[in-house]
Amino acid sequence: MKSLRSLLRRAIVPSLAVVTALLLGAVVIILTDFENLSRIGTDPLGAIGAAVGGVFNGYGAMLTGAFGDPERIRLAFENPSDRTIATAIRPITETLVAATPLIFVGLAVAISFRTGMFNIGGDGQLIVGALGATIVGVGLQTSGLPSLVILVIAIAASVVFGGLWGFIPGFLKARTGAHEVITTIMLNYIGAQVVLFALLGPALRAPGSSQPISKNMSAWVDVPSIISLPAIRLDYGFVAAMVMAAAVSLLLFRTTKGYELRAAGFNMTAARYAGMSAGGSMMLGMTLSGGLAGMGGGFLVIGATGQLTNDLSGGIGFNAIALALLAGLRPSGVVAAGLLFGALTTGGKVMGIQSGIPFDLLFFIMAMVIMFVAAPGLIRSIWRVRVPKPAPEVASVAPTAPAEPV
Amino acid sequence: MRLELREITKRFPGVLANDRISISVDKGQVLGLLGENGAGKTTLMNILSGLYKPDSGEILVDDQPRVFSDPHAAIAAGVGMVHQHFMLVPVFDVVEAVALGAETVRGPLHTFDRAAARRRIVELSERYKLNVNPDLKIETLPVGVRQRVEILKALYRQSDILVLDEPSAVLTPSETEELFGIIRSLAASGTTVIFITHKLNEVIEVADKIVVLRRGRVAGTADPKTATRQELANLMVGRDVELIVPKGPAKPGDVVLNIKDLVVRDDRLELAVKSVDLDVRAGEILAIAGVQGNGQTELVEAITGLRTIDSGEITIGGRHVEKATPRQVSDLGVAHIPEDRGRDGLIAFMSVAENYILDTYHRQPYSRRGVFDLKAVDERATQGVRDFDIRTPSIRTLVTALSGGNQQKVVVAREFSVPVQLVIAAQPTRGLDVGSIEYIHRRIVEQRDAGAAIVIVSTELDEVLAVGDRIAVMFDGRIVGILSGDDATLENLGLLMGGAKFGEGTAA
Numbered sequence: 001m002k003s004l005r006s007l008l009r010r011a012i013v014p015s016l017a018v019v020t021a022l023l024l025g026a027v028v029i030i031l032t033d034f035e036n037l038s039r040i041g042t043d044p045l046g047a048i049g050a051a052v053g054g055v056f057n058g059y060g061a062m063l064t065g066a067f068g069d070p071e072r073i074r075l076a077f078e079n080p081s082d083r084t085i086a087t088a089i090r091p092i093t094e095t096l097v098a099a100t101p102l103i104f105v106g107l108a109v110a111i112s113f114r115t116g117m118f119n120i121g122g123d124g125q126l127i128v129g130a131l132g133a134t135i136v137g138v139g140l141q142t143s144g145l146p147s148l149v150i151l152v153i154a155i156a157a158s159v160v161f162g163g164l165w166g167f168i169p170g171f172l173k174a175r176t177g178a179h180e181v182i183t184t185i186m187l188n189y190i191g192a193q194v195v196l197f198a199l200l201g202p203a204l205r206a207p208g209s210s211q212p213i214s215k216n217m218s219a220w221v222d223v224p225s226i227i228s229l230p231a232i233r234l235d236y237g238f239v240a241a242m243v244m245a246a247a248v249s250l251l252l253f254r255t256t257k258g259y260e261l262r263a264a265g266f267n268m269t270a271a272r273y274a275g276m277s278a279g280g281s282m283m284l285g286m287t288l289s290g291g292l293a294g295m296g297g298g299f300l301v302i303g304a305t306g307q308l309t310n311d312l313s314g315g316i317g318f319n320a321i322a323l324a325l326l327a328g329l330r331p332s333g334v335v336a337a338g339l340l341f342g343a344l345t346t347g348g349k350v351m352g353i354q355s356g357i358p359f360d361l362l363f364f365i366m367a368m369v370i371m372f373v374a375a376p377g378l379i380r381s382i383w384r385v386r387v388p389k390p391a392p393e394v395a396s397v398a399p400t401a402p403a404e405p406v
Numbered sequence: 407m408r409l410e411l412r413e414i415t416k417r418f419p420g421v422l423a424n425d426r427i428s429i430s431v432d433k434g435q436v437l438g439l440l441g442e443n444g445a446g447k448t449t450l451m452n453i454l455s456g457l458y459k460p461d462s463g464e465i466l467v468d469d470q471p472r473v474f475s476d477p478h479a480a481i482a483a484g485v486g487m488v489h490q491h492f493m494l495v496p497v498f499d500v501v502e503a504v505a506l507g508a509e510t511v512r513g514p515l516h517t518f519d520r521a522a523a524r525r526r527i528v529e530l531s532e533r534y535k536l537n538v539n540p541d542l543k544i545e546t547l548p549v550g551v552r553q554r555v556e557i558l559k560a561l562y563r564q565s566d567i568l569v570l571d572e573p574s575a576v577l578t579p580s581e582t583e584e585l586f587g588i589i590r591s592l593a594a595s596g597t598t599v600i601f602i603t604h605k606l607n608e609v610i611e612v613a614d615k616i617v618v619l620r621r622g623r624v625a626g627t628a629d630p631k632t633a634t635r636q637e638l639a640n641l642m643v644g645r646d647v648e649l650i651v652p653k654g655p656a657k658p659g660d661v662v663l664n665i666k667d668l669v670v671r672d673d674r675l676e677l678a679v680k681s682v683d684l685d686v687r688a689g690e691i692l693a694i695a696g697v698q699g700n701g702q703t704e705l706v707e708a709i710t711g712l713r714t715i716d717s718g719e720i721t722i723g724g725r726h727v728e729k730a731t732p733r734q735v736s737d738l739g740v741a742h743i744p745e746d747r748g749r750d751g752l753i754a755f756m757s758v759a760e761n762y763i764l765d766t767y768h769r770q771p772y773s774r775r776g777v778f779d780l781k782a783v784d785e786r787a788t789q790g791v792r793d794f795d796i797r798t799p800s801i802r803t804l805v806t807a808l809s810g811g812n813q814q815k816v817v818v819a820r821e822f823s824v825p826v827q828l829v830i831a832a833q834p835t836r837g838l839d840v841g842s843i844e845y846i847h848r849r850i851v852e853q854r855d856a857g858a859a860i861v862i863v864s865t866e867l868d869e870v871l872a873v874g875d876r877i878a879v880m881f882d883g884r885i886v887g888i889l890s891g892d893d894a895t896l897e898n899l900g901l902l903m904g905g906a907k908f909g910e911g912t913a914a
Contacts, residue, residue, distance in 0.1 A: 101639045256773045256781070263764065273712065273744055274765040275733030 007082065007332075008261075014326055016379045017372035018340065025365045026055045029357055058357040065350025066095050066343035086229040091346065093227070099342025101126065103241040104296025105320035106327065106334040107248050112166075114252060115285025115327050116265035121184030122293045123317025124191030124291040125162040127310070129294020129299040131195050132161030132307040137217040137301075138204050150221040153296045155240075160293015163287045165191060170286025174279030180286070188317070191279055195241045195336070196310045206307065212307040214301075223303030235377035237299030242335065244292060249331040251288075261285050339365065407468050407484055407566040407598055408432050414463035416449055423449040424460070425622040431615065433566075436599040438630065440606070442642055442839035443809055446622040451571055454600075455487045456480035464564040467567075481727045484693050486565025490572045496545040501527055503544050504559050505838060526792045530561050534591050550581035557588065557783035567598040574608055575837065578697050579867065579900065586612045604642070604839050606649075608634030620644055643841045649872070651847040653854070656875035659688035662828050662859035670704045678704035681718070688827070691850070691860040692714070693874030694885075695867060695899055701883040702863045703745060706832050709861075711735040723827055736765055738828075741821035741853075743814075745832035745863070745898070751817045754806035756827030758798050759771035759787035761805045762820050769824075786823065793846070794819035818849055829853055832863045847873055866900055881905050 012112035024216050031037075033051040040047040064070075068091045076088035104375075105122040119125075133154040140150045169183035198204055200210035205211045223235040252258035264271040264281035272278050296316075323341055327333025346364055352359035372379050410430040416423045424446045431437040441447045452458045454465070456474035464471050467483050480487075494503045505523040512519040522870050524540050531538045536554045544552060553573060560568050570589075585837035589612055590600055601613060602760035604691040609616050609630060616628040618641040626641045639647045652760045663686040670679035679701045686692045696702055709720060711732040720727050722738050736742070744750035752761050763772050763783055771782040787801045796815045798808055805813060814834070821829070831850060835843040850873065866871050870877055871894060878888045887902045 009599050177569050253780050256768050256776050256778065259760070259767055259778070263753055263756065263760075266755050267749070270753050270764070273710075273732065273742070273750045275731065 010328065010333075011336075012385060013376045013379050014328075014337070014369075014373055015214070016245035016383050016385070017326075017369050020137065020372055020382060022059070024368055025361055026059070028361065028364060029055045029058055054355065054357070058355040058361075061354040062344075062351040064347075064349035065091055065354070067092050082229050083244075086231055089229075090231060091233050091350070093343045095339065095346045096238050097233050097235075098346050099338040100238045100304075101296040101300045102320055102323055102341050103245065103335055103338035104299070104321045105293045105316050106338050107241075107244055107331060108166075108292035108296070109320050109324035110327065110329040110331065110334055111248055111252070111292065112285050112289035113324065113395050114265045115117035115281055115289075116268065117170065117173070117282060117285050117289070118181050119166065119169075119184055119286060119289050120181055120309045120321065121165065121187050121191075122320050123292070123313045123315070124184065124188035125165045125290040125293035126297035126300070126317060127195050128191045128297070128311045129162030130292075130297030130308055130312055131151030132157035132159075132294065133301050134204060134214050134217070134299035136213050137221050140219055141215070141217070142177070145291050147221045148224075151223060151302060154221060154302055155295060158294045158298025158301075159291040160294075162297060163291035166290015167283060167287040170283040170342050173286075174282045180282075192310060195308070195312075199308065199310055201369070204308070209337065212310045216307040217302065218306035221302060222306070223299060226401045233304055235299075235303045237303045240299060241338075244295070245331040245335050248292070252331070257284070270348040271348075273387055293320075319366070320365065325372050326370060377391070408466075409485075409567050409598060409600075410464075410466040410469070411450075411454075412464040412466065414450065414460045414465070416453060416458060416460050422622050424453070424628070426463070427619070427622070427624055429617050429624065431567075431598055431600060432591050433598055434596045435614045436601060436607030436612055436900070438616040439602045439619065440616055440638060440642055441602075441608050441619035442604055442841060443811065444621075445619040445642070447619055448571070450619070451487070451569055451602060451833050454485055454569055456482065456485075457497050476884055481563050481565070484564065484566040485812060486560025486563055486568050488553065488560060488568065488570045488573060490575055492542045492552050492556055494552060497543060499543050500538055500540045500547075500555055500558070503555060504540075504562050508563055512840055515727060526562065526737075527558060530558055534561065534588060534595070548581075549678050550578070550584065550744045553577070553581075553585065553589065553647045557592075561597075566596070567600065568592065569600045569602070571602045572604070573601070574603065574605060574720075578865070580904070582608070606638050606642075606840070607636070610635065616713075618642055626764050627808075639840045642839075647840055647844050648848075649840070649844070651844060651851055651872065652852045653873075656690040656854065658690040658875075659857065661685050662688050662723055663861065664719070664721045665709070666719040668705070668708060668720060669716040670701070670708045670713060671716055672704055679708065682877065682883075682885055684881075684885065686828070686859045686861055688857050688859050689854060690875045691854050691862060691873055692878045693869040693870040693891075694861065694863045694880050695874075695877055695903060696863075696865065696880035697903055698865050702832070702880055705880070706742075706745070706830055706861075706863055709735070709830055710740065739824070739826045741775060741824075741826040741831075741858075742820055742830045743817055743831040745836075747810075747814055747817050752813055755804055757792065757802045758796065758805055758808070758816055759783055759801040761774065761816050762787040764820060766820070766824055790816075790819040790823055794849070811838045811845075814838060814842065814846060818846055822849065822853060826853065826858050829860045829893070830859050831861065833865065834862060835864075835866070835869060843869070867896055868901075870894075870899065871896070879903055 017167055030051040036047045036050040036054065070090055073306045076084040105126055108122055108125065109119055133300050136154040136157040137150060140375035165187060168187060169180045172178040172183050173180050196212055199214055204214045206215045223237050225232065225235050227234060252262060260276050261281050261284065263276060264278050268278045301312060305312065319341060323337045327337040344366060348359050351357055412428050412691065414424050414427045431845060439447055449458065453460050453717060465474060466472065472483050474483065495506065496504065501520060501524045504527055510519040510522045511517060527540045538551060538554050538558060544555065557568065573585060577585060589601065593599055601609065603609060610633060613630050616630055616633060616638065618625045618628065618638060620689040621643060625644065628638060635649055639649055665682055665684040668679055668682045669677065672678035673787065682705060694702055700704050704713060708715050711730045711734060715728055722740060727735055727740060748754065753764065767773060771779055784801060791798060791801055794815045796819060797812050834850065835846050850860060856873060862873060874891045876888055876890055877894045877899065878885050879899060881903060882905065889898065
């Protein structure tokens with residue numbers, strides 16, 4: 001009971017941040033609805049009513065786009081067939097598909113931040129991990145191995161590649177003091193160029209394509225679907241993300257290694273005084289972080305996309321930083337925030353198509369969410385909630401440490 | 407000016423910080439305000455400086471009621487503050503730092519009249535014998551001088567009432583003496599001084615009148631001419647405390663820590679420990695006295711494996727540890743109470759329980775093959791909290807929320823939670839109040855009596871004299887003398903600490 005209450009208490013600020021951001025988003029929708037606003041002089045009530053109606057339209061489309069259309073769900077119940085069921089559940093499964101890489105990279109960011117390492121290199125680690133999976137996937141095309149075996153090797157390769165991409169900045173920091181923010185950002189560029197180089201060569205590139213796109217591997221290796229219905233992409237990558245969230249939580253809060261990582265993250269000197277190896281923690285934290293981001297890339301490229309492109313990550317690395325902070329660096333929070341961001345992006349696309357409100361509004365809303373989470377005092381005063389202040393934070397190190405395991 | 411506080415009450419959620427506090431101090435008088443951490447001294451000072459408004463009660467300056475609605479009002483009324491943590495811009499020179507916010511200006515453009523400011527500062531500095539060079543940059547000044555710059559700042563703003571918050575906390579013994587000289591000359595020329603501290607000797611030495619606060623109330627007043635340390639300590643804590651923890655004579659056994667010709671460099675690669683030889687036996691406490699920065703820190707770091715040594719030998723229980731890691735040293739049964747508990751000894755944003763296992767987490771029963779036995783952690787931490795009387799709402803409370811004394815108890819409880827053969831305690835009671843000091847000393851003596859060899863490094867002579875069976879004095883990287891606890895006095899230790907040669911009169 002007590003843990004439930006503390007969970008709810010921790011969720012107050014993030015939840016209110018989302019609500020506030022959506023309300024501000026509504027204001028932006030109204031203020032940019034020039035068509036309706038242009039007749040505010042002649043028909044003020046009608047104009048404002050129509051503009052507000054536009055908000056409901058847009059957010060309604062976002063909701064159905066992210067979670068499903070009640071009408072279609074009803075149809076699926078009345079007349080169950082593969083097609084109707086697929087149509088009904090497609091939005092929610094797409095949300096989970098979008099959330100999967102975000103959760104992987106969000107976990108990666110959380111684990112590195114907890115170690116006191118500001119890993120800005122999620123993008124690079126994800127795409128280099130994806131490259132590892134692609135090399136294995138394409139390389140084993142003619143091996144005759146079963147899909148599942150290739151999958152396992154490919155994912156292992158993605159972890160190794162991503163882990164290496166994380167280990168490099170960790171090693172540089174531990175040995176030379178090179179700041180990880182700089183090195184991880186630079187490795188993002190290098191990673192992108194390495195992938196581009198690999199895709200331009202004949203070994204991986206899709207036959208006949210002049211674009212930097214790899215062969216589509218789905219014919220011989222794929223991540224198994226959870227639900228085998230047409231047009232449903234949800235696969236076991238999502239399950240793997242959940243498992244990893246649990247694993248990260250156990251690692252951080254139930255093992256001595258995790259304890260060392262957290263101790264070093266909070267106070268390097270005290271960790272050293274206690275006989276821990278601070279440099280070891282930096283390298284381990286960054287390697288694990290890179291491995292997780294790489295695994296996200298592996299599942300993405302083998303599962304959802306089936307092929308590697310050099311713009312695969314699409315900014316996931318940066319969104320994941322925001323997401324991990326929103327989550328208070330807790331694995332359970334990363335899952336929740338990942339689902340939220342997944343729902344916003346999936347629903348936002350539908351909103352863009354159906355209501356004409358540009359998809360880009362989503363960036364505004366997500367940015368607002370992050371800003372409000374970063375300023376809990378603002379949320380408290382807007383909503384007049386008395387949230388017990390979290391323990392004073394070392395602002396730049398890591399948001400609120402939980403005193404108990406998540 | 408005469409200052410009077412009448413029935414000042416200040417409440418914070420859940421705490422009555424000041425409960426009907428009435429005190430008065432006359433023009434030219436020095437009031438010593440004595441109290442433990444949490445007694446309400448700081449709240450009272452913040453009320454005086456206009457940072458907090460009292461819930462009820464009056465402040466009277468020269469018998470006129472005044473309301474200090476903000477710090478400006480307090481300054482305008484003539485109340486000047488010298489905070490424990492200095493508020494000086496490091497890159498400014500003394501003139502700029504003192505004049506900041508109260509600049510004398512001239513001309514149509516209101517340019518800073520540096521010459522005028524400098525003249526006044528020089529004049530003030532001479533009148534009160536502050537001895538501050540007005541043209542030096544703040545960052546180049548030693549701590550004691552910076553404090554005098556703070557005092558100058560208050561005087562520059564024409565403060566007739568000077569409030570000093572724990573002014574000696576950052577000073578060496580000789581700097582403290584100088585400060586007392588300044589306080590006396592200020593008082594003699596009519597400045598009213600309120601001196602806030604938890605150190606008994608200081609109020610007795612410098613105050614004309616002593617008020618003791620306890621739990622937000624005035625626990626009593628005392629006359630420094632007649633009051634004893636013991637009386638004041640009892641008033642402060644509210645029970646009979648032992649200023650000097652009773653201990654029997656040491657029964658030295660085998661040598662546990664042996665140091666031969668040790669040479670260690672500091673972070674700037676300069677020689678910090680220059681050929682030290684030292685033996686510490688089981689069942690004895692060796693106190694190392696000395697002014698901060700004479701190589702004690704580096705010596706401790708060398709023993710505990712935190713700093714690589716240049717040359718020499720260190721053995722603990724017969725094992726060579728010159729190249730040992732901190733973990734290897736700790737596993738030999740060495741407890742290390744580090745000098746700066748906040749930086750080196752605790753992880754502020756971890757819980758009491760997590761801090762309790764900070765250097766034993768990898769051992770049984772906490773860890774089995776790298777996985778925590780959370781039940782064992784909780785049980786042991788609960789036990790430690792109980793045994794060491796750590797005042798904390800729960801073992802899940804973040805350690806940063808505890809008072810300094812309780813934080814130090816977490817460190818000591820942890821270090822003594824496993825059997826030890828050697829204890830290295832650096833400044834084990836720095837910043838702690840009388841009650842906590844007594845407690846920590848008692849625990850250290852217990853370890854001695856249980857057969858551990860103890861090294862206490864301290865800059866506080868009271869502490870060195872109270873607990874040391876033998877006292878070594880460190881100066882400029884060397885041990886310049888070792889006295890037996892019975893032979894040591896404030897005088898001969900003070901001389902040695904100042905660099906006097908170990909002479910005939912101070913036989914060991």
